[in-house]
Amino acid sequence: MTRRFVGRATALIAATAAAALVLTGCAASQSVASSNVGGDPVPGGTLRFAVLDAPANLDPHSGSSYPESLITSNISDKLVYQNPESGALEPWLATSWDVNETLTEFTFHLRNDVTFSDGTPLTADSVKENFDLLGFGNKELGVVPVSAYWGGYLGTEVIDPSTVKVTLDKPSAGFLQGLSMYFAGILGHTTLQLRKEDRALPQNIVATGPFVVTEHVYQEKTVLRKREGYNWAPASRGHNGGAYLDAVEVLVIPEAGVRTGALRSGEVDAILDVNTTDEAPLRAEGCEIVPQLIPGRDIAFDFKTDLFPTNERAVREAVKLGWSRDALAKTVLTDSYRPSSSVVSERVPGYADFSDRLVENQDEAKRILDQAGWKEGPDGIRVNADGKPLNLSLLAINNLVINKPAFELIQQDLRDIGVDLQLQVLPIPDYQAASKLQGKWNVQVFNTSRSDVAVLEQTYSPLFTNGAAITADNPVRQKAIDTFRAVNETLDPAKRAAAAAAAQDFVLNEEILSVPVYNPAQVTAANPKVHNVGYEAQSRNVFYDTWIEQG
Structure with a gap:
């Protein structure tokens, strides 16, 4: 895979040398200023931008994965x-x-x-x-x-x-x-007249954004080209008129080490999904590290309350108390991320800080499980009175570099209290297929990017996504509906903040529908000749203000 990418990138550079600005790696440009300073923007050039996952669906109305919405955020405008x-x-x-x-x-x-x-x-x-x-x-x-x-x-x-x-x-x-x-x-x-599968083809996407898609080779690259005549950016953006860049080539490089190596060698100009272990070395070499916390629901363990054994509140509470957030922060996260202090990101208006309720207490977790009748088995995993083991099956995606190491740390801690957390951390296509297996997963992990507390109703209300699988006969069903509905019934800041705090408390403490783990971030590393690497509000990279220093 490494050789195939290097060969393709080298050929691409040779073919476009006359039209695109070719940069060197970070180490060759250490004296250049950071990505957000460096003089007046210079138009022109092609940004080669490497990502982990391949965008499959380019329809702005239905492309929902991060790499898909990264593309569509650059080609379509909103009201x-x-x-x-x-x-x-x-x-x-x-x-x-x-x-x-x-x-x-x-x-x-x-x-x-x-x-x-x-x-x-x-x-x-x-x-x-x-x-x-x-x-x-x-x-x-x-x-x-x-x-x-x-x-x-x-x-x-x-x-x-x-x-x-x-x-x-x-x-x-x-x-x-x-x-x-x-x-x-x-x-x-x-575009709107077409069937869903045809709307996603580059030649069929008609939108109003500053870029258009001119080429899409699945699992290899997607090419965005500047649209001439664009002149309706939001007033608070860095400029108006057309984008500075002539083009953006979004290249798919699944392996983190290969992405980092491509940046260092100058084969790409910027990379997304930077490995946590690469952040400090790349910064020391002169690269610009540009993080942004993703607003919305944090990466969280959403419990299926209709399945054994997560239908028991005692089990959910033990998982909440049974692992160390301090260890997560010290051994897995970098300064680009945050351990969760609520079920929504601190970047969401209406966020309430529940960090005092999200603390490790393994002794209390053991006591709760003892009282609920879960006794330690011969292999250390607890069993109930019927001899059923305390096994929890977890399904998550691997497209966020933190996920697997974070969940493995939690897995080790929970084993100490007698909980066997069985991990399935899969690529997006495999995750989507596995998520259709009803009744298999006690815990499903996904985040929803949305900088509004309405994300709580969207995710947890039994009338919408129903992430905790609250059944029709569950006695808390109506209270859940009412609690989450309240966040959408007023624009008064004080009243909405109170409703949001109550909804977060309901999820985290009253019913323990979810245990948040960490606030994810998008982390971009760029050659220091690349300026104004930025994100929109939901932390999708946008290239409208990005420019490349020439010379």
Whole structure:
């Protein structure tokens, strides 16, 4: 694999030397300033950007994995922009909006100077067509609605050529933020007429963003090229007009060591998914390390409360108390990450700090299991009165470099209290297949990137994703529905913060539906001639402001 990539990258460099700026590795440029300083931006050049996972689905409405949404975040714009630094919601394709008192009607006033990549104008009809597909789906086209974000969508009314009104059947304080998300990019009419599988083909994607996809070779590379005439970036961005870069080549290099080696050798200019053990050495060599915590739900052990033995609260509480967050911070995490202090990231407005309730206490964990009738077996693993062992099967993805070492550390700690945590940490395609095996996994691990506390209802409400598998006959079902619904019923900051704190407490302490592990981050390492390596609010890399120092 190493040889195949090096050969391909070398050929690519030779073929594009006249058009793209070829950089050297970090060590050759140690005197150059960091990625966010260094003088006036210089237009031109091709950024070669290496990632761990291959983007498979390039449809901005349905590409949901990180590598997919990284691509779609650079080719499609949204009505609403969420500032990644402040979390504030700002105008983008919509210049302003009005919300009724019940949070069920949202009226958007659109820019009148926006065009799609095929030259057609953005109109209110364009927005209605997009929103109806997102809200209702289309069975004939194979398009499913984004119900986790747009529950209760009733429709969009065109008021005039630049005004639309969206109506929902229930209050949705998180709706505006949902419109800033990677799946909410506005697409052109010709794309929206296609079946789902055809919408993902590069030649069929018509959007309004600063880049367009010109080439896509699955598991090898995706090429983004600057769109001429782009001039409608959010006001708080670093500039307006077209992107600085001529092109971005997103190269797939699954092995962490090979990605790092490619950066050091100058075969690529920047890499994502930096191994924790490589951060400090690369920084010492002159590379710029650019991390951003991912907002939303942290990486967490979501318990299936309908399966033995995680249907027992005592088991869930023992897992919560049975492992060391201090050891995780000292031996696995770097300064780019945080041990969890709640079920949502500290970057989410409405986050509440529960770090005092997320502490190791193995003696208490053992006491709880003893009291619940779990006795230590001959191999150290506890058994109940029926002789059933305390085995927990865990399913997770391996596309975050922290996951496997973090879970292995927890696995060792939990064995000390008599819990056998059996790990399946898989690539995304294998994870997706395994997650369909109903009744197999006691613990499922995934994070949801969303900088809004509505992510709690989206993830845990029995009416939505129902991540804890709360059944219809579970006595806490209605309280769960009501507790999570409350975070979406007001825009008043104080009331919403109180509802968010109550929902987090319900998940972490009252019912222990989940045990958060760490706040994940995206970590980019770049040659110091690459400037303004940045992220949007959900921590997807965006290249609109990125530029390359010449010479």
